[in-house]
Amino acid sequence: MPAAKSLSLPTPADTTLDCAVAVAIFDLDNTLIAGDSDHSWGEFLVERQLVDADHYRRANDQFYEDYKRGELDIHAYQRFVLQQVAQFSAEQQQALLADFMTHKIAPLHLPKAQALLEHHRAAGDFLLIITATNRFITAPIAEALQVDQLIATEPEIVAGQYTGEIIDPPCYQAGKVTRWRSFMTETKRQGETCYFYSDSINDLPLLTEVDHPVAVDPCPQLNAAAEARGWPIISLR
Template sequence: MAVAIFDLDNTLIAGDSDHSWGEFLVQKQLVDVASYRRSNDQFYEDYKRGELDIRAYQRFVLKQVAQFSQAEQSALLTEFMQCKIEPLWLPKAVALIEQHRQQGDYLLIITATNRFITAPIAAALKVDELIATEPEVIDGIYTGEIIDPPCYQEGKVARWQAWLAQQGRENETCYFYSDSINDLPLLSAVQQPIVVDPCEQLRLAANAKDWPIISLR
């Protein structure tokens, strides 16, 4: 048995769930349209360059989430899944997950996107576990802060290693599928790195390291 680890955004789905959530709020006019879209787009560009200030970004996202009641949050997530995430579904990604499931592998999504946004996506993909950036919640309210370490760049490696130790899986082979240069640290740490529809920076790194490159599009 092995552990099959998947990045989420632009790997298992054909887009970025974080950025799509911002676009969803803009389209529903639940935020100041011009300023929120401008900031959302800038954070996404920073992420693609590998320069995201993840704490600043999570404050931007989670302080807005905190403005909604729990009932409103649930309703918004349901609508978000239907109108924004389902159109990004990739049949080849679903088939890849199923292939690993049939092999008896443990299925794990590890993502920089926060758990609020990604939990329903991971549930829909029927993976065994989700490791995500964890929002700080006090008395049921999102504070805008996150619980360290964020699940981003080297933080993904730390979260993965802690999870392996907790699960007693240190000796199991780990596959990791990702599209992003931000995941170079974890791709370098696992036994079986597999690059999926990569950004140009990651494509160059994968070619230099002779890592396999596949497409799920």
């Protein structure tokens, strides 16, 4: 795979960015952070000895390989994750998330990703994370990154308890397009310029919909697709 270009942030005079305020959309995992938060959550549970280590690690790794191939059963995977979350009390959930943020997510910080966010923020753009990972895991990450909005796969919650299921449509592959279109309509942003930064072939449906698709440290499949379409390829690593 050809090396990605180093990130070169446009200056205010650079015409590669539209002058009007835009919606800057970002995938989260392996785009704004240097790893996969979903998979890292599974590793975290194993390290804290909160699950059957061998079984959980094997299943977690297999789901991740399925995702990278673009073949993930998103409902089965989120059931695997959220049924475990449901075993913890609300107090335990919050304590685990704080521990997870400190020991698993903080080390994945990317200064260049932060600079890209700051660039769009300074331009007055609306910052949106759109991710297949569920809101339980990603809400504190989005808060730490100080984006304006998070669109994530939504866990089903009944009477204050996680059921282990998700609310359709999941924010995955074509589901991201559905969720993005709903957001643009509900916030009356139709017609606004949209940038979308992603590393994953799973995001090809949304990348082909926006005005400015950008491949970020792309997987081999997305790298090939980006090259074929003449899309920018950058690195935030």
